[in-house]
Amino acid sequence: MISLDVELPLARFPLRVAARLSAGVTAVMGPSGAGKTSLLDAIAGLRQVARGRIAIEEDALVDTAAGLSLAPARRRVGYVPQEAGLFPHLSARDNVLFGARGRAAEAAHAIEALEIGHLLDRYPSSLSGGEKQRVALARALAIRPRLLLLDEPLAALDVGLRERIVPYLLRIRDEWSTPMLYVTHNVGEALALAGEVLLLEEGKVEAQGPPLSLLSTPGLSREARGGIENLLAGRVAAHDAQGGVTRVRLAGGLALSVPLSVDLALEAPITVAIRAEDVLVSTEPVRGLSARNVYEGVVRGIERGAADAALRCLVHPELPEWVARLTPAAVAELGVVPGSAVWLAVKSHSVQVVSTGTGRPGAARV
Amino acid sequence: MMPTREEWAVVLFTLRVAALGTAVILPLGVTAAALLTRSRGAARSLLETALSLPLVLPPTAVGLLLLDAFARRSALGSWLAALGIQVAFDWKGVVIATAVMSFPLLVRSALVAFEEVDPRLVGLARTLGCGPGEAFFRVTLPLAWRGVLAGTVLAFARALGEFGATVMLAGNIPGRTQTLALAIFHDTQTGRDDRARVLAGITALLAFAALWTAEALGRRRQRRRAA
Numbered sequence: 001m002i003s004l005d006v007e008l009p010l011a012r013f014p015l016r017v018a019a020r021l022s023a024g025v026t027a028v029m030g031p032s033g034a035g036k037t038s039l040l041d042a043i044a045g046l047r048q049v050a051r052g053r054i055a056i057e058e059d060a061l062v063d064t065a066a067g068l069s070l071a072p073a074r075r076r077v078g079y080v081p082q083e084a085g086l087f088p089h090l091s092a093r094d095n096v097l098f099g100a101r102g103r104a105a106e107a108a109h110a111i112e113a114l115e116i117g118h119l120l121d122r123y124p125s126s127l128s129g130g131e132k133q134r135v136a137l138a139r140a141l142a143i144r145p146r147l148l149l150l151d152e153p154l155a156a157l158d159v160g161l162r163e164r165i166v167p168y169l170l171r172i173r174d175e176w177s178t179p180m181l182y183v184t185h186n187v188g189e190a191l192a193l194a195g196e197v198l199l200l201e202e203g204k205v206e207a208q209g210p211p212l213s214l215l216s217t218p219g220l221s222r223e224a225r226g227g228i229e230n231l232l233a234g235r236v237a238a239h240d241a242q243g244g245v246t247r248v249r250l251a252g253g254l255a256l257s258v259p260l261s262v263d264l265a266l267e268a269p270i271t272v273a274i275r276a277e278d279v280l281v282s283t284e285p286v287r288g289l290s291a292r293n294v295y296e297g298v299v300r301g302i303e304r305g306a307a308d309a310a311l312r313c314l315v316h317p318e319l320p321e322w323v324a325r326l327t328p329a330a331v332a333e334l335g336v337v338p339g340s341a342v343w344l345a346v347k348s349h350s351v352q353v354v355s356t357g358t359g360r361p362g363a364a365r366v
Numbered sequence: 367m368m369p370t371r372e373e374w375a376v377v378l379f380t381l382r383v384a385a386l387g388t389a390v391i392l393p394l395g396v397t398a399a400a401l402l403t404r405s406r407g408a409a410r411s412l413l414e415t416a417l418s419l420p421l422v423l424p425p426t427a428v429g430l431l432l433l434d435a436f437a438r439r440s441a442l443g444s445w446l447a448a449l450g451i452q453v454a455f456d457w458k459g460v461v462i463a464t465a466v467m468s469f470p471l472l473v474r475s476a477l478v479a480f481e482e483v484d485p486r487l488v489g490l491a492r493t494l495g496c497g498p499g500e501a502f503f504r505v506t507l508p509l510a511w512r513g514v515l516a517g518t519v520l521a522f523a524r525a526l527g528e529f530g531a532t533v534m535l536a537g538n539i540p541g542r543t544q545t546l547a548l549a550i551f552h553d554t555q556t557g558r559d560d561r562a563r564v565l566a567g568i569t570a571l572l573a574f575a576a577l578w579t580a581e582a583l584g585r586r587r588q589r590r591r592a593a
Contacts, residue, residue, distance in 0.1 A: 041489075045492070077493060081486060098491070101495060
């Protein structure tokens with residue numbers, strides 16, 4: 001259990017976070033500038049807390065009421081920043097051993113788990129982004145941390161590389177059982193890794209809860225949930241190699257086609273994401289359209305912004321409301337109001353598989 | 367015209383006192399720069415300004431202050447005299463004068479080098495178990511050493527040519543406190559212009575070599591940062 005009760009001034013607003021985090025992985029999400037990195041810095045001891053208490057189990061790292069603030073060196077909190085933060089003057093080996101201080105077994109374990117044995121003699125400038133991140137993870141693990149702080153460790157990597165690093169993170173989660181705070185903007189990473197999401201907005205906790213239910217809650221800011229409004233859970237139903245699609249069975253029995261991915265096991269639980277701007281809206285039954293996924297629904301609400309409007313539609317009582325983003329002109333032209341019947345269409349290529357499994361995708365491939 | 371033995375002696379003496387003066391200020395300057403890097407606000411700008419004073423004051427004024435400080439009748443001077451150490455009008459005076467005059471160059475170069483080091487890296491070192499001192503020696507200094515070395519070479523070059531403060535504190539005593547700069551002045555005053563020109567040529571060569579080294583170090587630093 002990590003208890004946070006932190007107050008510190010930031011440039012635009014104060015950071016005020018009070019939360020209890022269970023052991024395991026907590027994804028810290030929220031718009032840029034919400035105070036996520038400042039929170040990690042405060043926990044690591046790189047930023048002074050104005051008031052509050054930070055504790056791992058019963059051990060306080062900071063307790064301003066008691067005048068306590070452990071030096072960063074004495075906190076045993078591993079930190080992996082966005083750009084890995086390797087020491088450029090040291091080889092990968094010396095980076096990993098930097099804080100190990102005789103804990104050679106820990107370092108060796110980390111080197112093995114992250115499969116960086118062949119990189120040890122190289123210098124950071126000759127490592128790829130993914131290799132740097134693995135070395136930085138090993139370096140943090142070699143101090144046998146009581147808590148790991150990961151600040152968007154995959155943000156600087158391209159999509160293909162991200163998918164190759166996630167299994168290492170899963171391995172760390174499962175083999176070390178070190179609690180982790182994982183800052184990310186990526187819904188897929190949060191769903192794949194975290195047991196809990198802590199959503200920050202302007203320095204405050206906006207919401208805290210299990211990833212899927214929290215990230216598909218209406219009313220949370222778009223940026224906070226990684227730019228994806230529609231998150232749907234289902235199971236893999238069938239592969240149609242000829243049609244080039246994999247069919248997913250959503251709650252309520254609705255079928256959804258996604259691009260063919262034969263490596264998904266049948267009946268495996270799966271989470272898919274659809275951006276609100278990728279949902280087409282029609283006021284009449286749709287015919288002769290190439291989109292594979294068409295659903296009938298009812299408009300439940302319209303939220304108008306400056307440049308666009310978000311339509312909330314009920315497609316099935318067992319599914320969360322779908323969100324479609326339209327221009328105000330389109331809303332006026334369609335004449336939709338709450339209660340209108342609509343047909344929603346989504347191309348299968350607009351559906352993104354963000355995670356397979358719910359919580360323990362142990363079968364993820366390297 | 368080849369330099370005579372006597373002239374070589376002046377060259378060697380100059381190199382020796384400049385090297386000694388630089389060696390004296392190296393640990394002091396690095397410490398001062400490291401402390402300045404970590405500080406902020408009014409105290410810092412006051413200190414920085416004070417440390418830079420020798421750059422803009424007339425060297426003779428600095429020399430006069432030093433002479434007052436080390437004179438036999440001053441507290442410091444009489445204490446040193448009791449230990450049998452004479453600074454004024456002695457080679458030790460040359461070392462001190464050149465050291466004081468070149469100190470700001472070293473501090474300013476080291477300060478720039480230290481501030482180029484990403485503070486996140488220093489913070490990470492601290493999460494990995496380092497105290498502030500250890501983080502400095504294991505991260506900051508190894509990443510900034512080129513800049514510190516460039517500053518050291520620059521300070522050495524400045525020390526080679528020091529005139530005003532030296533002549534005030536140590537006088538211009540041939541064979542005892544006479545450096546290249548002082549010898550050139552002395553020779554022109556005594557009508558030995560040719561010898562003065564030879565010494566000036568040697569000074570120019572030494573200064574060129576030192577500056578070239580400092581520049582080369584600076585260039586490599588920039589390349590590394592760009593990489």
